[in-house]
Amino acid sequence: MQTELLETFLDLCETRSFNRTADRLGVTQSTVSGRVHALEGALGCRLFHRSRAGTGLTTEGLRFEPHARALRQGWAEALQDTAGSGSRAMTLRIGLQRDLTDHHIGDWMRQFRAALPEAAFYIEADYSAQMCADLVSGALDLALLFTPKPQPDLHFETVGELSYRMVSTRPVALASLPIERYVRANISPAFSAAHAGLLPQLTAAPVSSGQNATVTGLILALDGAGYVLEDTAQSLIEAGQVHAVANAPRIPQPVFAALPLRQRHRPLQRRLVTVLRAHFSAKRPQK
Template identity: 55%
Template sequence: MQIDQIETFLDLLDTGSFNRTADRLNVTQSTISGRVKALEKALGERLFERSRSGTQPTTAALRFETHARVLRRAWADAQADVKPYGAAVMLRIGIQHDLLDNHAGDWLTALRSALPECGFYVDGDYSRQMCRDLEAGALDLGVVFTPRPSPDLYFESMGEIPYRMISTQAQTLAEVKATDYILPNYAPAFAQTHATLLPGLSEGTVSSGQAAAVRGLLIALQGTTYLPSEMAESLIADGTAHPVARAPTIAQPVFVAMHLRNRHRAGYRRMARVLQNRLTP
């Protein structure tokens, strides 16, 4: 039994698709099938049933799930013990996509200053996947919009990111047309606040969950939308768009996330404080 078989098994439980798991793990579908067959042979039980409707776990798979998660955690702990936090460690930091452009450089500079003995690999991702990677030990720290309930994860508030409504057409909120509105869907909390404040604009024909994509749609299609304040101000400054009067600002909560076992470790506490102190109010 190998750790990649465990990772594949757990990912298949989540996706219910050999194709999607192959894409997410960056391997071929035949590799996924081979790992599952090897695991089934080691356990002596069939784990998945495949049909036109998808891939369904067997009773044996559901019983094995808890053990698989324990094995994955044990492997992550073993890796941490063999290569402990300290000199020559490359730390992997995940950052919510919308925060990369305006915050990654500043945050990385501060992290390197606080932890000069460490190297850093920074990547953009979505909250759901970062939480999975933190559970698996593939990520050391995450900056997320949406905490995922898990007994293995620990979250602390970093503050909030303001989003502003801007437009290439409407000058005031009353002038905004639903037909010209690009619906932003950055996170569940954002969507809920948006629906409460702007019920008439919460069903758009064009929508995206990534700020860079929303910005591109605004420029290409013309209309109205919400963007992170720094991105919005840049478009206002260069004359591409203008602020929409009387439109509410929507605040998106931001959290620093880590594995529960790391919450009291000095290095992780230092990284969390650095990120919390550098988030622009």
């Protein structure tokens, strides 16, 4: 199967631009045109029309799009089912938002193996946008992420919530915290919106980062203050390295399970989602 023809067609459905698709796929524009012509030749119809307004789908292209998505997903599933996984019946590939690997990965791995003893697991830490792309391409079977990127091939559902807490290397109240000492956590668009609404005076902090471990390191290295995961804050407070910032609100971060749309009702995926939802229910943040 010439999967690059499907990938090129589906990317063009999104970009509506031969130039942009060429850039995104890392090929030349002539290669994109050649792939489209080859696919049109195999189907016996035109899939795109080009005008001054840009590139659009023909009626035949609109009809073919859902079939192309199904073909791509079917090919990814075929590769997964025929791939070797040692003595295990299958290998499940799971993506985790980077912040989720700090304190939860050990518990999840034990629970995953208990729920699916017949499976082998491959775990990869990444960011939301890349994990969504990997789910679409078939490189992942399930992802746990902060920022859903809606696509026709993906299904998202909320499984829980994390809590971030403001700490400081010096005892300080929120009202007297100077912005020069503040390290702004830029965890996700939802987190940033909540932060801006609650603490507009700290939005323009001179240093920011999108990863819990990096924010923690910067706070300690710069004698600063900022938001870290509740578990991280508690560990640092107990170790005497930081203090809770008085009157600073906790900021919640929703956590979503993402999986290919066609696999959302499969028993294996449902068991994993159930494990994840139970984990967050048992670890609800303090109010």
